[in-house]
Amino acid sequence: xxxxxxxxxxxxxxxxxxxxxxxxxxxxxxxxxxxxxxxxxxxxxxxxxxxxxxxxxxxxxxxxxxxxxxxxxxxxxxxxxxxxxxxxxxxxxxxxxxxxxxxxxxxxxxxxxxxxxxxxxxxxxxxxxxxxxxxxxxxxxxxxxxxxxxxxxxxxxxxxxxxxxxxxxxxxxxxxxxxxxxxxxxxxxxxxxxxxxxxxxxxxxxxxxxxxxxxxxxxxxxxxxxxxxxxxxxx
Amino acid sequence: xxxxxxxxxxxxxxxxxxxxxxxxxxxxxxxxxxxxxxxxxxxxxxxxxxxxxxxxxxxxxxxxxxxxxxxxxxxxxxxxxxxxxxxxxxxxxxxxxxxxxxxxxxxxxxxxxxxxxxxxxxxxxxxxxxxxxxxxxxxxxxxxxxxxxxxxxxxxxxxxxxxxxxxxxxxxxxxxxxxxxxxxxxxxxxxxxxxxxxxxxxxxxxxxxxxxxxxxxxxxxxxxxxxxxxxxxxxxxxxxxxxxxxxxxxxxxxxxxxxxxxxxxxxxxxxxxxxxxxxxxxxxxxxxxxxx
Ligand SMILES: Nc1ncnc2c1ncn2[C@@H]1O[C@H](COP(=O)(O)OP(=O)(O)OP(=O)(O)O)[C@@H](O)[C@H]1O
Ligand SMILES: [Mg+2]
Numbered sequence: 466x467x468x469x470x471x472x473x474x475x476x477x478x479x480x481x482x483x484x485x486x487x488x489x490x491x492x493x494x495x496x497x498x499x500x501x502x503x504x505x506x507x508x509x510x511x512x513x514x515x516x517x518x519x520x521x522x523x524x525x526x527x528x529x530x531x532x533x534x535x536x537x538x539x540x541x542x543x544x545x546x547x548x549x550x551x552x553x554x555x556x557x558x559x560x561x562x563x564x565x566x567x568x569x570x571x572x573x574x575x576x577x578x579x580x581x582x583x584x585x586x587x588x589x590x591x592x593x594x595x596x597x598x599x600x601x602x603x604x605x606x607x608x609x610x611x612x613x614x615x616x617x618x619x620x621x622x623x624x625x626x627x628x629x630x631x632x633x634x635x636x637x638x639x640x641x642x643x644x645x646x647x648x649x650x651x652x653x654x655x656x657x658x659x660x661x662x663x664x665x666x667x668x669x670x671x672x673x674x675x676x677x678x679x680x681x682x683x684x685x686x687x688x689x690x691x692x693x694x695x696x697x698x699x700x
Numbered sequence: 701x702x703x704x705x706x707x708x709x710x711x712x713x714x715x716x717x718x719x720x721x722x723x724x725x726x727x728x729x730x731x732x733x734x735x736x737x738x739x740x741x742x743x744x745x746x747x748x749x750x751x752x753x754x755x756x757x758x759x760x761x762x763x764x765x766x767x768x769x770x771x772x773x774x775x776x777x778x779x780x781x782x783x784x785x786x787x788x789x790x791x792x793x794x795x796x797x798x799x800x801x802x803x804x805x806x807x808x809x810x811x812x813x814x815x816x817x818x819x820x821x822x823x824x825x826x827x828x829x830x831x832x833x834x835x836x837x838x839x840x841x842x843x844x845x846x847x848x849x850x851x852x853x854x855x856x857x858x859x860x861x862x863x864x865x866x867x868x869x870x871x872x873x874x875x876x877x878x879x880x881x882x883x884x885x886x887x888x889x890x891x892x893x894x895x896x897x898x899x900x901x902x903x904x905x906x907x908x909x910x911x912x913x914x915x916x917x918x919x920x921x922x923x924x925x926x927x928x929x930x931x932x933x934x935x936x937x938x939x940x941x942x943x944x945x946x947x948x949x950x951x952x953x954x955x956x957x958x959x960x961x962x963x964x965x966x967x968x969x970x971x972x973x974x975x976x977x978x979x980x981x982x983x984x985x986x987x988x989x990x991x992x
Contacts, residue, residue, distance in 0.1 A: 513882055539884035547882055553875040556868070563865065564872045568884035570865045617884055 466491040466652050467512070467621060472521035474507050480519070480676065482507050487671040487681045489621075489654055494647055496663035496684065497656040499673035500697050505656035506548050508673075509623050512654075513545045514538045525621070540568045544619035548626050548656075550606045552613075554599030558590055561598045561609055565616030575618070583612040586642060604635035611642065622646065624655045628662045640666050660693055672696045702837045707958045708951060713843040715950015716850035717908050722927035722934070722942040723857060724901030728776075730937030731874045731894045733792065734784055737799040739902050740924025741806035742772045746906025747915040748810065751820050761824050761911065765849075768903040776899025777892050785891070803924075810917040817916070824911030846908050853904060854943060860897070861939065870894060874937065922966075926953075929969045933976045935983030945984060948972075 467489040474482035482504040489495040497505045510516040512523055514535040523530045530538055539545075544565070553561050562583060566576045584591045587608045593601060601609060607627055614622055628636045636659075643653060643666045657663040663670060664684055671681040672692050680692040687693060725739050746768040754764030779802060787795045814820070826841025833839065861867040872880040873890045881887050909919060930949055934941025949972060957965035976983065 515878065515881070534886070535881040536884045536886045539882070545882045547879055551876055551879040553872050553879070555875055556871055560868055560871070564868055564880070564883050564885070567865070567869060613883065 466526060467654070468522075468524040469508065469512075470522040470524065472508065472511065472523065473519040474504070474511055474516055475519050482511075482673075483676045484521070485671075485673070485676075485678045486521075487678065489652060490669070491620075491652055492647065492650060493668040494643060494653045494655065494666050496667035496670035497654060497673065498658075498660055498663055498670055498687075498693065498696070500658060502675070503673040503696070504676045505673060506625055509545065509625050509654070509656055512538075512623060513543065536568065539617050539619075542618075542620040543623065544614035544617040544621075545623040546610045546614040546625060546627070549629070550603070550610055552598040552601070552606050552609055554597065556598055557595055558598055558601065558609060559594040562590065562613055562616055565613035568617055576616075579616050579618055583615055586615070586645060587612045604631055604638070607631060607635075607639060608642070611639075615646075619651070621652045621654065624653065626656055626658065628657065628659045636662055660697075664688055702834070703958065704955075705833065705837050706839060707954045709839050709847075710843055711951030711954030712947060713846040713850075713912075713950075714954055715947040716847055716943075717905055717912075717946075718923055718926045718930060718950050719943045719946025720850050720853055720901050720908075721905035721923045722930035722946050723854070723939055724898035724905075725927045726931045726934070726937055726939055726942045727857075727861075727870075727901070728894055728898040729931065730939075731870050732780075732784070732788075732891060734788075734795045735792075735799065735928070736779070736784075736898070737796065737924065738779060738802035738806065739799075739898070739927065740920035741803050741810070742775060742899050742902035742920075743906040743909070743923050744810060744915075744917065744920030745775070745806065746772045746903030747822070747910035747919055748814065748820075748906075749903065750822050750907040750910050751915045754822050755820065761822065761907075764822065765904065765907045768907040769900040770903075772903025772906070773896040773900035776895035776897075776902075779899075780891050780895040781888075784895075785888075803920075807917065807920070814915075814917050820910075820915040822907070822910040822915060824908075827911075842912060846912060849904070849908060853901065857897070857901070857939065866893060926969055929973045931983075933972060933983055938983070941984045 469485060469487050472482055472485045473480060499505055507516055511518055512530060514533050518531055525541065525543060566579060569575050589605055589608060590612055627639050640662060646653060655663065667684045669682065670684050670687055672679050674696040679696050680687065721743055725736060728734060728736050749768040749771050750764035753759055753767045754761050783798055783802065784795060787798055824842045824845060826845035829841040831839040831844060861870060869885045869890050872885060905923060909923065926949060930942055930945040934945035949969060953965050953968045956968050
């Protein structure tokens, strides 16, 4: 469904992602693992059109995503839940949710259906609908950002570090929601430093270490091999 | 007492006018993070657009008024897509200086065309009648018409910003531009919309000021200054703050001019600015620590 081919990304002259290739199959949860500064966020931002590629290609359902604007990538079926929550703090929870539906906003029936799906998956959003987004707890905010991403009705959902700063019990609810989403037929790419979480929810994964790919394959092999330890410890 | 009431109402009409101008500035600043000094000249050109359409062509005031809004809105879009977009990646000071450059250019152009300082009136509805409150309070109809127009503009603005999806996209962009893009919001469309509304508000302020006081090539300066002080006073980027601050400033200005003397009126905005900066630098509705 999504193919990253020999991708090179740079900020100025600093090449932070070098020759990275992996592919994500339809209907799976794919984990992008690696320590701080490995280049996970940069790759996800390149998929969404926020960072231009120096070379290589990003292909989604047979079409390249390079040189496309972010909104047209959303329109094509990719939603991105950015790192660090990034809710709109002074907007109400329901307004936050509706911003996610921007590309479908003229189709009222569809927006209502999407909203109903989100409220079913994340009941807390209904309780908090009128509250300002900034007043939610960290865990609630994370649920809201995922719900907001789902309002775009994506086929591919990108989630950047969903567990950052969350208590273990809440991490479990995030893991549950990932499973439910996969059951709905969504493909998910999740970037994580938290390997335990990633290994629990993902089918396949890739490990990045300082901008280069050190492993890509099934999570079962990843569990046995020590690439993860090496990537994190630099050993 | 009667004079006081009259000045209160005149101050309200002037203050609402300033608030309209300031709301345009605040909207552009809140969403686009640029302080657009050229706004002062959009106010002035809005006045001249109204003069040309209403006085020279000879139509009803509201034809000129809406023409001024539309033309200044389009000029706002033109400025965004040529100058500010190119400078958006640069430091805020570059954009500020560029907008000052635009201010000077537009001012010079206006002086070339209308620099003879002839009186250029714009007939406004309400000029022929006055409201008599009790024995001796007399309020010009035009002042009341101005207050009514500004109220209508604020209700319309509130509706667009807080009750439509377009408004949601503007607010989302103001609170997190990149995240808004990731939600499928078209950055350029929002920018164009914000500059259109901002320019149109400036144009409408110019139309009303022209109706109340005549149109002049230098008429944009004082409202620009007042509008800048209003958005600092009201809290950078806050629309409600701009309205309340505009009212306070307009009323204080009128009362000072009336009771103390016209020379001292110009001290009012600066006095307010100094006090605000010392006592509450984030403004009335600005959040402490919010990026400004
Ligand atoms: N806007 C930027 N300008 C310059 N350098 C950047 C920028 N964003 C990221 N980098 C650099 O690119 C490298 C990769 O960063 P990236 O955010 O992609 O890593 P990450 O794997 O997501 O890390 P983390 O787990 O901490 O989020 C880092 O060295 C970082 O300093
Ligand atoms: Mg990251």
